[in-house]
Amino acid sequence: MEYIVRTNGLTKKVKDKVLVSNVNLHIKKGEIYGFLGQNGAGKTTIMKMLTGLISPTAGEIALFNxxxxxxxKSSLKRVGSIIEYPIFFEHLTAMENLHLHCKYLGYYDQKAIKQALDMVHLTGVEGKIVKEFSLGMKQRLGIVRAIITKPELIILDEPTNGLDPIGIKDMRDLIRMLNSEYGITFLLSSHILGEIEQVADRIGVIKDGKLVNEVTLADISKQRTEYIEIVTKDVQKSVFVLDSELQISNVKIIKDNRIRIYDLTLPQSEISKTLFLHDIEIEEIQKHISTLEDYFYQQIHGGGKVG
Structure with missing residues (x-):
């Protein structure tokens, strides 16, 4: 198995605070790897270490073996990235910024700049100064800068920040196209789990600076289960009635007002009727299939394998 990225015991400490602890990350060549974790979990810190912006306290990083x-750090020339927000020379035009970037990398294909601008629908703004760009336009320009040289690995930290729904779809399509047509490997983080679910081949879940699990989306799909979710203010009473009257005990209380029933032997209509007859007010009752969000919630709040 060829890995574009491997880390061994990757750790970062700032004074007495551990930001990242003993992370063993594995990103395969040609895949789209989604990085999931709550704010402050360590995603951006790991991405900064992978791109040479900060140094690890301990552990090793291998890029392209x-x-x-x-x-x-010669291997970093084969990497494109946006970490946090893209930074530009605000008083320069979009094209001047891109020319400077290419000159720094020793890359002089002018057609590649035009092609990259076309890809993210930024044509016609080459002569506009970056100071006049919206946040979404700056995000697109950051993507252009990351993909001009067609790097083998692109690392994107929250690439859809500042984009409207159309821009988010365009970004998703662009990532897929670069991956399928050019074989570019992606590591991307997002707080929008639905976006990761639509584009990633595999995910890594990080919690409190530790890598909880690495798993393919295909394997998560195999684990998906159906359940009936009830929203009610009478959670405890509902659970009691489900157990005593319908012999349904395979349930889980989610937050303070939601119940998930994993025993689907009885129709939803009978469950609703029984709860109604016991004066339980139901705000909502629906059948669902578990999603990546459910898997993520379980990994973060229900434990998991640490690697």
Missing amino acids: QKLTETS
């Missing part, structure tokens, strides 16, 4: 060190 080359160890990344302070004195050996």
Whole structure:
């Protein structure tokens, strides 16, 4: 198995605070790897270490089977990235910023700049100064800068920040196209789980600086289950009635007002009728199939395998 990215015991401490602890990350060549975690979990810190912006306290990073060190960062030329928000020379035009970036990398294909601008629908703004760009336009320009050289690995931290629904779809389509047509490997994080679900091949879940699990979306799909979800203010009474009257005990209380029933032997209509007859007010009752959000919630709040 060929890995574009491998880390071994990757750790980052700032004073007495551990931001990332003993992370063993594995990103395969040609895949789209989604990085999931709550705010402050360590996603951005790991991405900064992978791109050489900050140094690990301990552990190793290998990019393209080359160890990344302070004195050996040549492999970073094969990586494009946006970490947090893209930063530009605000007083320069979009084209001037892109030319400077290419000059820094020693890349002089002018057609590639035009092609990248076309890909993210930023044509016609080449002569506009970046200071006049909206947040969404700056995000698109950051993507252009990351993909001009057709790098082998692109690392994107929240790539849909500032984009409207159409822009989010365009970004998703662009990532898929670059992956399928150019074989570019992606590592991307997002707080929009539905977006990761639509584009990623595999995900890594991080919690409190530790990698909880790495799993393919296909394997998550195999684990999906159907359930009936009830929204009610009478959670405890509902659980009692379900057990005593309908012999349904395979239930889970979600938050303070939701119940999930995993025993589907009885029709939804009978469950509703029984609860109604016991003076339980039901705000909502629906059948669902578990999603990536459910899997993520279980990994974060229900534990998981740490690797």
